[in-house]
Amino acid sequence: MKLFPVYALNNITVVRAEGSRVYDDQGKAYLDFYGGHAVISIGHRHPHWVKRIEDQLHKIAFYSNSIKLPIQNEFAETLGRVSGKTSDQLFLCNSGAEANENAFKLASFHTKRKKIVAFQKSFHGRTSLAVAATDNPALVAPVNETRNVHFLPFNDVPALQEYFRIAGGEIAAVILEGIQGVGGIHVATPLFLKAVRTLCDEYGSVMIADSVQCGYGRSGHFFSHDHSGIRADLYTVAKGMGNGFPVAGVLIHEKFQPVLGMLGTTFGGNPLACAAGLAVLEVMESENLIQAAREKGAYLYEQLKAIPELLNLRGMGLMIGFDVPEHRKDLKKKLLSEYNIFTGEAKPNTIRLLPALNISKGEIDELLHALRKLVS
Numbered sequence: 258m259k260l261f262p263v264y265a266l267n268n269i270t271v272v273r274a275e276g277s278r279v280y281d282d283q284g285k286a287y288l289d290f291y292g293g294h295a296v297i298s299i300g301h302r303h304p305h306w307v308k309r310i311e312d313q314l315h316k317i318a319f320y321s322n323s324i325k326l327p328i329q330n331e332f333a334e335t336l337g338r339v340s341g342k343t344s345d346q347l348f349l350c351n352s353g354a355e356a357n358e359n360a361f362k363l364a365s366f367h368t369k370r371k372k373i374v375a376f377q378k379s380f381h382g383r384t385s386l387a388v389a390a391t392d393n394p395a396l397v398a399p400v401n402e403t404r405n406v407h408f409l410p411f412n413d414v415p416a417l418q419e420y421f422r423i424a425g426g427e428i429a430a431v432i433l434e435g436i437q438g439v440g441g442i443h444v445a446t447p448l449f450l451k452a453v454r455t456l457c458d459e460y461g462s463v464m465i466a467d468s469v470q471c472g473y474g475r476s477g478h479f480f481s482h483d484h485s486g487i488r489a490d491l492y493t494v495a496k497g498m499g500n501g502f503p504v505a506g507v508l509i510h511e512k513f514q515p516v517l518g519m520l521g522t523t524f525g526g527n528p529l530a531c532a533a534g535l536a537v538l539e540v541m542e543s544e545n546l547i548q549a550a551r552e553k554g555a556y557l558y559e560q561l562k563a564i565p566e567l568l569n570l571r572g573m574g575l576m577i578g579f580d581v582p583e584h585r586k587d588l589k590k591k592l593l594s595e596y597n598i599f600t601g602e603a604k605p606n607t608i609r610l611l612p613a614l615n616i617s618k619g620e621i622d623e624l625l626h627a628l629r630k631l632v633s
Contacts (some may be wrong), residue, residue: 292611572610
């Protein structure tokens with residue numbers, strides 16, 4: 258048997274990682290400014306994360322959610338405190354797509370409605386309704402097609418108001434990323450986020466804050482939506498939540514009344530996943546990583562702004578994007594081949610920077626040095 262190809266692969270075999278470096282089978286070190294799609298939040302192989310998982314392995318790795326698992330309650334309480342959402346409820350699952358699927362389901366149960374509002378350039382996952390709400394027809398199989406999802410322009414308040422005027426009584430939920438990741442690092446404005454909140458309140462719809470990539474402190478706030486001062490009804494989280502261990506969840510407003518059997522999962526919230534998730538939150542607290550993301554992100558942003566070849570600079574915290582002109586279209590490849598630096602991209606010409614929240618200023622300066630050399 259061989260693997261089913263999914264992505265175009267770089268000809269690099271990574272065998273080890275530590276902090277913000279990964280190492281190939283030849284011993285060559287690479288600086289990681291991508292973190293495997295914003296997954297690495299506290300650095301590769303953080304000692305506290307490793308110990309938390311190792312200690313849990315010596316106790317119990319898995320059992321069914323049909324019995325009490327105290328580490329789940331510890332995780333929920335810690336997440337509530339660190340995120341500020343102390344009164345919310347937590348449903349644990351395994352991936353961002355699964356979190357969004359369950360958020361849609363909760364919204365539909367709650368409102369007894371079917372329609373979902375999503376936005377152009379959005380990405381919410383590759384499964385069922387999550388991919389139907391993703392603005393990329395190439396990913397949507399015939400079985401995923403539905404008339405229940407309506408796409409609107411991002412950050413366009415009048416278009417949003419007009420659609421609610423026409424169909425507000427049918428809308429179960431509005432889902433949006435506080436910062437669009439795959440779509441190219443587009444930040445939702447406070448005005449737009451407040452408009453979504455107001456219209457959802459007016460028409461009885463559910464606001465879903467997709468925080469899978471832009472959440473967990475990356476923006477300099479726990480949730481990137483927080484910069485507007487609004488509170489969503491549901492927050493979906495994954496990626497940085499486990500620092501590489503598969504763990505995801507939905508933070509659920511207290512107004513949602515649970516019904517046994519409404520949601521369910523086999524592996525979600527297993528003790529190993531909870532141990533990994535707790536380690537991330539504990540390191541975020543002990544190392545003050547949300548503030549670090551805000552301060553280091555501001556430094557990186559200001560330094561990038563001084564490089565005129567980098568166009569349309571945008572983002573918040575340590576979630577930053579910029580466009581490159583056509584004659585610099587190989588910039589991402591050259592960062593990797595000439596300076597051993599991994600970065601992300603978004604089509605057609607955007608470079609995305611998604612480093613660990615505890616990346617050092619010296620490592621940021623390495624990236625800046627490479628960029629200045631390559632565009633000079």
